[in-house]
Amino acid sequence: MASKIRESILEALSSSDNSYFSGQELADQAGCSRTAIWKHIEDLRSSGFMIESRRKKGYRLLGKTDELNENNLLVGLKTETLGRSVLFLESVESTQKIAHRLAQETAPEGTLVIAEEQVSGRGRMARSWHSPKGTGIWMSLLLRPSLPPQKAPQFTLIAAVAIVEAIKDKCDLDVDIKWPNDLLINGKKVTGILTELQADSEQIHSLIIGMGINVNQSAEDFSDDIREIATSLHIESDKTFSRAGIVQEILSNLEKYYAVYIKEGFEPIKEIWEKYAVTIGRQITARTLNKEIKGFASGITNEGVLKLIDETGETHLIYSADIE
């Protein structure tokens, strides 16, 4: 009941920009007393919603701008768990680093760390990731699945599918997945995913999915060398997007696919992933730490490992590589 009243209040308050709603209106809509409304407004405030109250006018939701803040991230969020505990920060070294610290301090599953700016964002192989202020989504999501560590790399692929579909729905753009962790539009990188874990041999203790998405950058925001290889949702569509809206869609998708994964295993997600993957069904070159293998990418294993058939017909399992 309590969460229904809460939803009813949020729905009303976010249905119109800048309008006030009286306690009586909200109470009628939710089917409860004005006292109950008052109590729930207090609860909502303590969960981070900025709700203004004025005598004789009523309640109004603040901060419904494209700004990123905890309020914008929570209003309209449809998930049960993911992103329900959110830490929004203006400027951080890297959201991964903070998420790791929170993970060790028993933060719950679904905790999201998100920042306006990362001053030393990281990609895979400790490569740096350009994360300028106010234009992208730089976030790290903490999960605590009861799974062995061998399964962790699958989560990069689950996240990839969730992001591809969020961008499709929110921005009407087609995104390709490049194994293992890049999302491309027209051949240029728009998103990177970095899944990290703490585990023992049998069980994952914490899994941290870092996601960096170029959203509203214009071409001039990229330096010449980055412009060659990277793009943003804005550059590709000439539109400006609500970052909070995209984050919410990603979290919804992730929650949905996470549930599918736990119930049915990796197989159904693998099928979707392969549909979006440009790496599969092609002749590619995989550069690993100590060698280079050319061959036909025939698919991924049930653990998310790339299968490459070389010219002698031998199948190689590629755990980590740069693909060309």
Added chain:
Amino acid sequence: MASKIRESILEALSSSDNSYFSGQELADQAGCSRTAIWKHIEDLRSSGFMIESRRKKGYRLLGKTDELNENNLLVGLKTETLGRSVLFLESVESTQKIAHRLAQETAPEGTLVIAEEQVSGRGRMARSWHSPKGTGIWMSLLLRPSLPPQKAPQFTLIAAVAIVEAIKDKCDLDVDIKWPNDLLINGKKVTGILTELQADSEQIHSLIIGMGINVNQSAEDFSDDIREIATSLHIESDKTFSRAGIVQEILSNLEKYYAVYIKEGFEPIKEIWEKYAVTIGRQITARTLNKEIKGFASGITNEGVLKLIDETGETHLIYSADIE
């Protein structure tokens, strides 16, 4: 050359209990000048060796008792890397916890954390591990292999083989391996291994192998309920052992098998492991988090996962379970 002189000095000093060696004697033996000897003695001291020097008498190595300390651990250590950087502590919460912290602070591969006592030692599944003062080996070894996280569980098996053979050589006792991480003598637990990792999807950042070995406990040192299931090297042989000697042998073995693994892969180690494993080739019951499977343990996969064939002939891959 420098390391040869160092070895020559250590060999001489540890060849006799409580005797002094003059700088000239050491210089003759090492084939260098007395000044060089003096310099190397200083170096040895700064690496943790306690060397006394007295006028007219010469140099003498201190602390060659069965006490555990950095000195005893380093004198006679035959490895190149493992245990070369050692942190010895009197009493800790858990050596794993400290090793994790050191791992994040860029401690080098081979760093060993070892303690006289753990007040809250942990086993697998966050179970507690009884680690009383002065009687056992409670240690955590940091490795940084360039491997994907899927390979991490293999290191529990590599460590198991290294420990079984060290106990065989040093104590002349036969040890059985119970998958995944227990070592048994006459059906009772003498050692537990806990491998933990920090990684991303493609690469292990740090791998921490925790090892707890009951060495010199007598039966009275165990409470009634623990005595039912646990034993010590002393109880099984009626002898008292040098813990430093066992640690050194384990590190030597681990270094040897680690090199084999990096060069030739897991296959040769798997063969040795299966030879010592009581779990394999038997009807067993595997209790996982959410079910119980009975069947024939046919072996382990190349990733260290247990293969169990049930009565319908179906093969189950067991990543984590209690085995009976």
